[in-house]
Amino acid sequence: MSSQALLHFKNIKKSFSGNVVLDGVNFEIYPGQVVALAGENGAGKSTLMNILFGMSVIHDTGGYEGEIIFEGKNVQIQSPQEAMALGIGMVHQEFMLLPGFTVARNIKLNRENLVPSVVSRIAGKNYELLDQGAIIGDAKKALKRLGMEINPQTTVDKLPVGHMQFVEIAREIDKKNLKLLVLDEPTAVLTESEAERFLECIRKVADEGIAVIFISHRLDEVMELADSVVILRDGQMVFSEKTANTNKHEIAELMVGRKLEAESLINVNRNLPEDYILEVSHFKVNMPGEKSKDVSFRVKRGEIFGIGGLAGHGKTSISNGIFGMYPATGTVTYEGKQLQYGRVGEALKKGMAFVSEDRKGVGLLLEEPISLNMVYTDMRVNRHFLKKYVFFSQFDSQSSGQIVDEMIRELDIRCTGPEQPVGRLSGGNQQKVCVARALITKPKILFVSEPTRGIDIGAKQILLNYLVKINKELGITIVMTSSELNELRSVCDRIAIIGQGIVQGILKPDSPNVDFALLMSGEGKENSNDRNKE
Amino acid sequence: MTGIKNKISAFGFPRLIIMAFLGLLIVLMFLMDIPAPLTFSQCIVRVGINMVLGLAMVPGIMAGTGMNFALPLGIECGLLAGMISLQFDMTGVGGIFAAMVISIPFSILAGLAYSQLINRVKGSEMMVSTYVGFSVVALMCIGWLILPFNHPSIVWPIGDGLRTTITLEKWYDRALNNLWAFSVAGVEIPVGLILVISVFSFLVWLFMRSRLGLMMKAVGSNPEFAKANGIHVDSMRTLATVISTILGGIGIIIYAQGFGFYQLYNAPLMMAFPAIAAVLIGGATPSRVTVFHVVFGTIMFQSMLAIATPVANSLIPEGNLSEVVRTIVSNGIILYALSRMQGGKR
Amino acid sequence: MEHSEKTNFTGLLKKILVNNAVTILFVVICIAGIVLADQPMPYVVGEISSRLFRNLILILALLVPVWAGMGMNFSIVLGAMAAQIGIMVSMNFSVTGVVGLVLAFIVSVPLSLFFGNLTGRLFNHTKGQEMITGMILGFFAKGVYDLVFMFLCGPVIPVKNQTLLLPNGIGLTTPINLDGETKGAMNKLWTISLEKALYIILILATVFFVGQLIFKMKKEKIDWKKQYKLYIAVFSLVGYHILLTVSETVRFALNFTDVPVVTGLLIGAVGLAINFLSRTKLGSDIHAVGQSQTIAVSMGIPADKIRIMAIMISTLLAALGQLVFIQDIGNFTTYTAHENVGTFSIAALLVGGASIKKANIGHAILGALLFHTMFIISPLAGKNLFDNAQLGEYFRVFVCYAVIAVALALHAWKQIMAKKAEDN
DSSP states (O other): OOOOOEEEEEEEEEEEETTTEEEEEEEEEEOOEEEEEEEOOOOOOEHHHHHTTTHHHHHHOOOOEEEEEEEEEEOOOOOOHHHHHHTTEEEEESSSTTTTTTTHHHHTTTTTOOEEOOOHHHOGGGEEOOOOHHHHHHHHHHHHHHHOOOOTTTBBBGGGHHHHHHHHHHHHHHHHOOOEEESTTTTHHHHHHHHHHHHHHHHHHHTTTTTEEEEOOOOOHHHHHOOOEEEEEEEEEEEEEGGGGOOHHHHHHHHHHHOOOOOOOOOTOOOOSSSSEEEEEEEEEOOTSSSSSEEEEEEEETTTEEEEOOSSSSSSSHHHHTTTTEEEEEEEEEEEEEOOTTTTTTTHTTEEEOOSOOOIIIIIOOOSSSSHHHHHHHHHOOOEEEOOOSSOOOEHHHHHHHHHOOOHTTTTTOOSEEEEEEESSSHHHHHHHHHHHHHHHHSSEEEEEEETOOOHHHHHHHHHHHHHHHHHHSEEEEEEEHHHHHHHHHHOEEEEEEEETTTEEEEOTOHHHHHHHHHHHTHHHHHHHHHHHH | OOOHHHHHHHHHHHHHHHHHHHHHHHHHHTTTTTOHHHHHHHHHHHHHHHHHHHHHHHHHHHHHHHSSSHHHHHHHHHOOOOHHHHHTOOOOHOOOOOOOHHHHHHHHHHHHHHHHHHHSSSTHHHHHHHHHHHHHHHHHHHHHHSSSSOOTTTBBBSSSBOEEEEEEETTTTTTTHTTTOOHHHHHHHHHHHHHHHHHHHHHHHHHHHSSHHHHHHHHHHHHHHHHHHOOOOHHHHHHHHHHHHHHHHHHHHHHHHTTTTEETGGGGGTHHHHEEEEHHHTOOTTTTTHHHHHHHHHHHHHHHHHHHHHHHHOOSSSHHHHHHHHHHHHHHHHHHHHHHOSOOOO | OOHHHHHHHHHHHHHHHTTTTHHHHHHHHHHOOOHHHOOOOOHHHHHHHHHHHHHHHHHHTTTTHHHTOOOOOOTTHHHHHHHHHHHHHHHHTTHHHHHHHHHHHHHHHHHHHHHHHHHHHHHHSSSSSSSHHHHHHHHHHHHHHIIIIIIIIHHHHHHHOOOOOOOTTTBOOEEOOOOTTTEEEEETTTTTHHHHHHHHHHHHHHHHHHHHHHHTTTTTTTOGOOHHHHHHHHHHHHHHHHHHOOOOOHHHHHHHHHHHHHHHHHHHHHHHHHHHHHBBBBHHHHHHHHHHHHHHTTTTTHHHHHHHHHHHHHHHHHHHHHHHHHHHHHHOTTTTTTTTHHHHHHHHHHHHOSSSSSOOHHHHHHHHHHHHHHHHHHHHHHHHHHHOOOHHHHHHHHHHHHHHHHHHHHHHHHHHHHHHHHHO
């Protein structure tokens, strides 16, 4: 290892409109070193990478503080092109491959080997011919360096998904000046044997003297591959150490981190009777990007049941499946009867209500006023707020006005009045409208997904308090899905952790941090079965 | 200053231009001594007979199938019903209503069939519907040739098929226009026509505020929201298509009686475009529309055309300047609307 | 095992049938039409051949935007207008013959590039809706064109050649007739019989493939099973020769038909240029943008600029195509000649088996052949079948629109199904 660091993050700080997302990140990477970057969703990993690549989201929101030292020079990277020119490459979670092009053409995309033609001498470089032979040759070489046997002349759409990741890396290492390679959860789509091969492949890259930043949730892989580990939590760097000096449990513990105050766990010791309002068994939902494979759990009447887990592992698909948003199989028993969840609107008719994780995409009619948004579901499902005439009905804004005003007061929605379009409200107030819409239907069970995503602290607290209140006072059972573990722990009776599309285990809110972290990284199945039965 | 700017952009730049142009035309009309009462009378009639065709755009936009470029489908249904009413010598206001009633089953069938297609091509509705409209017009050209109509006044005296243009004098030429009509300062007020279009506008307005209308609106502005609220997206789109087709059929009958002719064969080919342009001028977008947009837009656009015709003719007697103006304005406004769609949901 | 192979085969057959439904349907329509029309072969062959030479460049003009993922370029109407303006200019200065055509082309080049550039910019504002935008733009442009040539020519824009103007001096006359020397100037330069032309083409193709093979043989081993291009060429040559010796009627029909060599060479040159383009860096970028703008941009390809380039190339070729078209016919209706250029060319390309996402020169040639056969045959067939030529005429218009509607609908539907399959 050479003495000079290739890249040095010096006290990096970043905030989005007053919200601090990165605070004091400091670490170094040396040539040939693999650094694992770990942390929960929203810990600031992607923001840090966006800063490194000079993405416009960073500049558009006022830039960042601190210094990036690359090869001993202070750099201010303004665009991804600049990052590329410096020799920084990235392999994204989504494949950046053109399906109709061959592997070779993808590897050399926009860096094709060209030979001059008659026309190009007059009309310019655009009219130089592609040198197919050289393109295929270079591609072969790059794939060989990775130890991969892929025919460079097959088109990408005929390639197994597991191979695409390798093509992406081949593209990066084919760049002559590549010095640093960033991999964002590269093994998420790979099978176990593919993942193993992939790690070997990364090792080879590192052995050539290229530094690697490896973002992953799979702690085994981190331990196996990385030379050192950096952990971010709530935007702060909480750990930076050689892999040899730590272990899986410590990393897991540190990722989840925060000590929880005992009194903040509201529902930790409620003993509810064994009366199950909802039973889900072998539930499989085909929601793109959030597939669940085989989920079973039971929810007690009057309980607040939490569903947690990492993004992409299928936790959000469960409520979406129950409400017919995506095709699903398995049985859902509600109040002792099987629910025909495949039929659109069936769950609503049976007295269930849903607050979607996708506030703007699913939860609201953005151009319509608060009042219509709030009463919409009740109007639609229970035919309330309508004046009925002989053969047609009219929306009755008067009768809806009262309950809308009440909700605006109760949830402290900041608006100019009930007729303000919801698109103009802040995220927190929009979320309150969504919750109000669900509650006006007077549900027996309420599903809320990501209730506090992207909203400010004040609104967060109001919403959580309100959920606890309606659970206590009105006896509404709540199933809450969230990526924020602390939020789940603070209000839930029990929390199911979903990983790889199945229930990894069900924990009490006061279970140790490390248990949560291990379940999340998909390593709890074997030792969680006993807990599952409690 | 910025306040004014915001207001202008909210009101829509093209609407301002068209209002200014309309103002200029009115000034020119007075300057050139064109008889104002006559022109205004024509204005009212033109606005009236085009209104229901504009209303036909409402359900499609509400349900998210966009501007209904397949309006000729409904128009052909209306024309077919109209031909039947002529064949059986239904005259007067009663004949008009009979034609409307006859058109409805045709429109329902055509709308249902067409919605099967439109529900399978989500995202490309506008392009597909344009060519479905064109195809139907061409197909009905064959229909007009071979359908078994035999009333001597509507078929060619020699050869096969219906005439290209059929004057309605013997049946219900301007029957609605003349119903209870009176004149104020030389301007003819076609009370019957105004009454009928008011009723249709009111019905559409009522529909938009009904439970079904609100369900349709949700499908159009956010299909995922609709689904999460237990609404069948496809059946709402089907309903919208059927209603739009029915309004298209009724619209052409009202149009024809006020115009005095039924025009067959290729005449309906481009009829969707002025209706779309009018609604857009009124302030609608490809995803949002109100009855006010239709009424205001039709008044602006058709008045402009009605006044442009005499003004253009006295400026340059040869050629059809007002036709050229119509082409430029109506397609210009549609292009403008398309270019503003970006960043929207669809 | 055998069973699965069998289902595989039927599955494949089904796929071929579904994917080429429009083309196969058209082959049937054309054959039925030819039988029903009952016309002498030389007439049919002659008509088809002349229409092929007249229309092919206009159809080829559509290819590049398809590669760029912008669908069928309905705005080639603007290119046609540029060509018409070019002809008006050369007629205004009384330049006739081939020189007149060349002048017309020179005038139309900057015009069509300018129109294409504007169109491309507009399309960048309406991504995903390029086709409907292109179509409406065509209508809009017609309005502006009418305004300029119906009202401004004469009073505002000076016109030197008074025969172009209407008697009152306002607006251009319609139709505009080319001078006797200009009419067909390019076609008349050099003609040979179709019989010979086909011989030459087939022999050249065979020679080319053999030459290519010899060149390759020096470098690598030849996989004789994969040389299907050569086999097809040789087979066609032999087949053609046998056909001519066996059937006197065919030989007579082909011998009777003259084809314009220079126009043919021009079409060949356009085809080669398009082929060349697809092998260049620009062509590669166009294909990349067509597959995914996001990925292309993230790899540093300026997608918006590439899209504008694609439309400019298309508009330029459309201008050339319309010029060839008009010089062949010898006149054009001043205010409507450009109206159907887009619709007819697009319908033809789709009939050839192209889709919104995929189109090549083969599709263009096959499509032109089938579409124009239908175009000539259907009024005649209608007359024979129903004793009504009008019926056949309406039928062909219907088919033209319906082909586009069906192709668009099929494509949209397939895309939705593919997306669904992917989600599973």
